[in-house]
Amino acid sequence: MISETMCRLGKHRSVIREIFEYSKQRAAEIGAGNVFDFSIGNPNVPAPDSVKAAVRELLDTQDDVYLHGYTSAQGDSETRRAIAEDLNRRFGTAFHENNLYMTCGAAASLKICITALCVPGDEFLTFTPFFPEYRVFVETAGAVLREVATEPDSFQIDFGRLEAAVSENTKAVIVNSPNNPSGVVFRKESVRRLAELLSVKEEEYGHPIYLIADEPYRELVYDSSLEVPYLTKYYRDTLVCYSYSKSLSLPGERVGYILVPDEISDAGDIYAAVCGAGRALGYVCAPSLFQHVIAKCAGQVSDLSVYKKNRDLLYRALTDYGYDCVYPDGAFYLFVKAMEEDAGAFCEKAKKHELLLVPGDDFGTPGYVRIAYCVTTDQITRSLPAFRALAEEYGKL
Amino acid sequence: MISETMCRLGKHRSVIREIFEYSKQRAAEIGAGNVFDFSIGNPNVPAPDSVKAAVRELLDTQDDVYLHGYTSAQGDSETRRAIAEDLNRRFGTAFHENNLYMTCGAAASLKICITALCVPGDEFLTFTPFFPEYRVFVETAGAVLREVATEPDSFQIDFGRLEAAVSENTKAVIVNSPNNPSGVVFRKESVRRLAELLSVKEEEYGHPIYLIADEPYRELVYDSSLEVPYLTKYYRDTLVCYSYSKSLSLPGERVGYILVPDEISDAGDIYAAVCGAGRALGYVCAPSLFQHVIAKCAGQVSDLSVYKKNRDLLYRALTDYGYDCVYPDGAFYLFVKAMEEDAGAFCEKAKKHELLLVPGDDFGTPGYVRIAYCVTTDQITRSLPAFRALAEEYGKL
Numbered sequence: 001m002i003s004e005t006m007c008r009l010g011k012h013r014s015v016i017r018e019i020f021e022y023s024k025q026r027a028a029e030i031g032a033g034n035v036f037d038f039s040i041g042n043p044n045v046p047a048p049d050s051v052k053a054a055v056r057e058l059l060d061t062q063d064d065v066y067l068h069g070y071t072s073a074q075g076d077s078e079t080r081r082a083i084a085e086d087l088n089r090r091f092g093t094a095f096h097e098n099n100l101y102m103t104c105g106a107a108a109s110l111k112i113c114i115t116a117l118c119v120p121g122d123e124f125l126t127f128t129p130f131f132p133e134y135r136v137f138v139e140t141a142g143a144v145l146r147e148v149a150t151e152p153d154s155f156q157i158d159f160g161r162l163e164a165a166v167s168e169n170t171k172a173v174i175v176n177s178p179n180n181p182s183g184v185v186f187r188k189e190s191v192r193r194l195a196e197l198l199s200v201k202e203e204e205y206g207h208p209i210y211l212i213a214d215e216p217y218r219e220l221v222y223d224s225s226l227e228v229p230y231l232t233k234y235y236r237d238t239l240v241c242y243s244y245s246k247s248l249s250l251p252g253e254r255v256g257y258i259l260v261p262d263e264i265s266d267a268g269d270i271y272a273a274v275c276g277a278g279r280a281l282g283y284v285c286a287p288s289l290f291q292h293v294i295a296k297c298a299g300q301v302s303d304l305s306v307y308k309k310n311r312d313l314l315y316r317a318l319t320d321y322g323y324d325c326v327y328p329d330g331a332f333y334l335f336v337k338a339m340e341e342d343a344g345a346f347c348e349k350a351k352k353h354e355l356l357l358v359p360g361d362d363f364g365t366p367g368y369v370r371i372a373y374c375v376t377t378d379q380i381t382r383s384l385p386a387f388r389a390l391a392e393e394y395g396k397l
Numbered sequence: 398m399i400s401e402t403m404c405r406l407g408k409h410r411s412v413i414r415e416i417f418e419y420s421k422q423r424a425a426e427i428g429a430g431n432v433f434d435f436s437i438g439n440p441n442v443p444a445p446d447s448v449k450a451a452v453r454e455l456l457d458t459q460d461d462v463y464l465h466g467y468t469s470a471q472g473d474s475e476t477r478r479a480i481a482e483d484l485n486r487r488f489g490t491a492f493h494e495n496n497l498y499m500t501c502g503a504a505a506s507l508k509i510c511i512t513a514l515c516v517p518g519d520e521f522l523t524f525t526p527f528f529p530e531y532r533v534f535v536e537t538a539g540a541v542l543r544e545v546a547t548e549p550d551s552f553q554i555d556f557g558r559l560e561a562a563v564s565e566n567t568k569a570v571i572v573n574s575p576n577n578p579s580g581v582v583f584r585k586e587s588v589r590r591l592a593e594l595l596s597v598k599e600e601e602y603g604h605p606i607y608l609i610a611d612e613p614y615r616e617l618v619y620d621s622s623l624e625v626p627y628l629t630k631y632y633r634d635t636l637v638c639y640s641y642s643k644s645l646s647l648p649g650e651r652v653g654y655i656l657v658p659d660e661i662s663d664a665g666d667i668y669a670a671v672c673g674a675g676r677a678l679g680y681v682c683a684p685s686l687f688q689h690v691i692a693k694c695a696g697q698v699s700d701l702s703v704y705k706k707n708r709d710l711l712y713r714a715l716t717d718y719g720y721d722c723v724y725p726d727g728a729f730y731l732f733v734k735a736m737e738e739d740a741g742a743f744c745e746k747a748k749k750h751e752l753l754l755v756p757g758d759d760f761g762t763p764g765y766v767r768i769a770y771c772v773t774t775d776q777i778t779r780s781l782p783a784f785r786a787l788a789e790e791y792g793k794l
Contacts, residue, residue: 001604007666008511009673017470045460059452064443068647073414104501104651104680110678133676140677207398250465252685254501254651269404276406279530280537282508283501283660287684288649 005140014132015362016040023356028278030354033068036383037356040369041180041332043249045302051248054296058289067292071285073255073275075102079295083257086299091230099261101274102286104254106216106243108278110174111137112162113212113239115257115281116273118143122171124212127157128364129335131180131214141390143171148365155184155326155335159193159229166201172210173198178217178226181363181370182335183311183328188229195235208237208265216243216256221330222308228330232261239264241369246332249302255290307332308379310373317384332374335360339394343369349393353386411529412759413437419647420753427751434753435768435782438577440646442699442771448645451693455686457630464689467665468682470672472654476692480654483696488627496658499683501651503613503640505675507571508534510609510636510655511733512678515540515672519568521609524554525761526732528577528611540568544761552581552723552732556590563598569607569636570595574625575614578760578767579732580725582618585626592609592632605634605662611652613640616698618727619705630660636661640692643729646699652687696772704729707770707777714781719793729771732757736791740766746790750783 013021020038022089026035058067074080082095087095103109114124114134114137122143127150138145148165151158166173175194176184186194200207213231221228232238242254260271285291314334318325324337336357343359347369350357360368371378391397410418416436425434455464471477477494484492500506511521511534519540523531524547535542545562548555563570572591574583583591610628618625629635640653657668682688711731715722721734733754735743740756744766747754757765757778769779788794 001516001675002663002666002670003516006670006673007678009676010513010669010671011673013470013672014676021469037456042462042466048466052456055456059449064449065439065441065646067649068444069439069649070437071649073410104684107679107681109679111677115400116407117399119398119400136677137679178615217450250464251467252465252682252688254681254684266399269399272407273399273403274407275410276403276408277400279406279411280403280508280533281678282504282506282534283647284504284651287501287651287687289496289686290684291649300657332718351480 001283008050009136017042019356019358034257034356034378037357038373038375039358040357041246042251042376043246043302043374043378045249045304045306047249048285048300048302050297050300051250051293052202054293055289058292062292068288071102071288071291073278073285075286076288076291076295079291082298084293090299091233093230093232095233095259095261100261101260101271101278101341102291103256103258103278104283105245105380106214106241107133108254108283109211109241109243109256109258110134112164112274112277112281112283113241114141114143115277116270117171117210119277121169122341123167124172124174125165125170127154129179129181129360130174130364131176132362134174151328151374155179155182157186157190157194159197162194162335163197166209167196168205170201170209174212174214175231177215178220178330180217180331181333181360182326183333183356183393184326184329185226185228185329188227191229191231191234198235198237202237205322209240211235213238213240215240216246218242219247220304220307222304222311223329226329232259237264239270247301248297250290250291253287253290255286255294287394304376310375312379313377314371314373314380318387321388321391323387324393332372334371334373335368336371338367339391339396341367343367350390353390355383355386355390363397406533409474413755416753416755423751432751432753433776434785435770435772436753438643438754438769438771439648440643440699440771441773442646442701442703444646445694445697446697447694447697448647451690452686459689464475465685468499468681468685468688470675472497472683473685473688473692476688479692479695486671487696488625488630490629492656492658496656498657498675499670500655501683502642502653503611503638503678504530504534505651505680506638506640506653506655507531507537507609507611508748509674509678509680510638511535511540512536513667514607514675518566520564520566520600521569521571522559522562522567523571526552526576526578526757526765527571527761528573529759537790547755550723552576552579554583554587554591556594559591560594563594563606565576565602567598567606569609571609572613572628573611575727576618576729577614578730578755578757579723580728580730581622582625582726585624588626588628588631593633599634607634608635610635610637612637613643614728615639615700616644617704617707617729619701620726623726624781629656634661636667640736644698645694647687650684651689652683652691665756704771705772706770707774711768711770711777715784718785718788720788729769731768731770733766733768735764735766736788736793738764740764747787750787752780752783752787
């Protein structure tokens with residue numbers, strides 16, 4: 001009688017949300033300090049001081065009606081101009097405000113992009129491991145998500161598999177680098193080959209194949225020598241989906257954008273379709289106060305040193321204890337091989353040690369678990385004996 | 398190649414947004430003070446002082462990570478509890494936090510509700526005049542919107558037409574009272590008859606017919622003796638969609654809710670489907686800072702005296718000048734008969750007097766224009782000669 005799909009999506013919450021809720025309940029039972037929740041990518045580093053200062057300054061100096069009023073559907077002009085300038089400064093690009101459409105965060109950016117592009121029969125490709133909500137966004141838009149397995153252990157692109165997966169039905173390829181859940185960054189060489197392959201396929205099929213760069217973790221890389229290629233510079237038909245959730249530690253405020261470069265195929269229609277999809281999905285505008293904050297703080301980043309410290313501490317300890325883990329370049333996740341075939345069963349055993357980990361099955365990579373280390377360093381230090389005990393249980397130590 | 402529907406929705410912006418953009422352009426040309434923009438329902442009354450105080454208090458006392466962090470998908474518990482308590486206090490109901498799902502405003506509330514309920518073949522009914530985005534939300538969810546004409550002049554429900562329109566395909570009836578664009582409030586007697594009719598039809602067809610109460614204007618009524626019936630008390634299968642855009646003058650901040658009462662048919666499934674639809678549409682949570690503000694300010698209302706003053710001033714002047722207008726009980730719109738058959742042509746003539754009005758065609762009521770009086774009283778006073786001159790042009794004075 002009502003939508004079964006929506007009912008099912010509501011009842012079977014994402015595994016991550018499910019564990020997040022369990023964690024709150026468990027914390028109430030045994031005290032928050034005794035639960036080692038590594039389930040959710042909720043930044044634990046505060047927003048930069050400049051964000052708080054910007055909010056106060058706006059409250060002090062701006063008219064309420066302006067501050068909390070509707071912006072244009074595509075977003076406040078000044079905000080979009082500030083973002084374009086920041087991108088141009090950092091990447092040597094030439095974007096302008098009309099390349100940008102402000103959104104309520106990365107999920108909205110992706111859903112709007114997919115809805116704008118999608119016609120029945122379309123396929124969207126993505127590389128494993130991938131953020132499980134991609135499947136929800138693509139399938140409820142009436143398209144098909146195809147998973148393309150990456151190189152084992154490195155999680156870099158397997159071009160043989162990619163070539164086999166691309167077809168005339170391919171509308172877009174979704175790339176998430178730095179990656180959730182593996183932390184892996186696609187190298188420049190990989191990106192070049194990806195661009196080449198897609199260009200050849202565009203020619204072969206006679207229609208654009210878009211690259212959707214899902215980039216909430218762009219700034220979260222910890223080795224200063226590592227460059228995260230800016231995809232619009234490598235491949236013409238690239239759309240960028242961005243969110244300030246991680247870079248400015250504002251996940252609850254729901255603010256991000258879609259970038260539609262001028263040079264993309266059918267740029268005018270794509271931008272219009274993005275506006276249309278935002279409208280059809282019920283997004284009137286991105287939250288206004290935080291749009292105005294972004295106008296002042298675009299390009300700034302929270303203090304990432306905690307994440308780097310956490311990564312190093314956890315990666316070293318876990319590899320010491322016998323865990324097998326790809327080296328995470330960025331984001332704030334470790335993606336670790338479960339110590340038995342069934343990652344779900346492994347997570348259940350971890351739970352007995354009050355370690356809350358997320359099985360990799362929904363990320364398209366069974367046999368792995370995700371550990372979100374955007375927690376206090378203290379939590380990590382205190383959790384190490386539990387990780388050690390878990391490894392011992394599996395005879396690793 | 399890309400979605401034609403989305404492209405069309407993006408290119409043909411809502412008439413209201415179109416005029417809003419023209420207004421900004423015209424203001425740049427001749428000065429904002431010389432354009433009488435009555436096109437958009439952007440409250441001009443500031444948020445109550447308590448809202449600003451709440452934001453400051455939260456910034457001063459709360460941990461950033463909590464303040465700007467994700468809430469549960471259904472919304473912060475404390476916020477939902479505060480809303481339930483406020484509703485119970487005002488309407489003698491018995492709601493609790495788990496009846497509420499926080500959203501990014503009224504458009505999101507409606508889109509999520511419609512998506513949650515909708516299966517192919519479904520019809521949604523609404524009464525003319527109606528907010529034109531209903532059509533967008535319903536049609537892009539794969540259902541059909543049927544307009545039910547109301548009584549001429551009063552815009553109250555025409556029960557003969559309603560009965561003829563309800564069929565076994567009717568999934569829901571959308572009611573918007575106080576109404577955008579007419580300002581009309583459905584009277585208690587009408588609501589009782591509506592509830593009776595739908596109950597009979599539910600029985601006849603053997604399935605629920607939901608009432609969706611779209612209530613962003615609930616608090617905006619200007620005659621203290623007028624009661625706006627709370628629909629859950631009259632009809633069991635009622636869902637309420639609410640937004641703080643108008644009552645707290647926070648339209649840009651995108652915060653509202655969906656209320657799913659316990660007693661509604663399939664309440665558990667409906668609430669799950671609401672959660673599922675929110676997830677599928679890319680809504681992760683409603684903006685967190687303003688959720689926390691609502692926890693402190695639920696039930697408060699901006700100073701409405703300006704709207705009342707504006708309504709009285711404009712209604713009296715326009716009826717004096719020979720305009721024909723239904724008496725607006727609430728919201729902040731006058732719905733006025735165009736002085737020629739074609740409301741679009743009438744609006745073009747008004748534009749020559751720098752009066753920006755919205756033709757009623759998209760509201761399902763050709764021959765009318767909407768005047769949003771959520772502007773300064775000064776703008777109204779200064780615009781009166783233009784309204785007078787327009788009436789004179791039509792030989793009314």
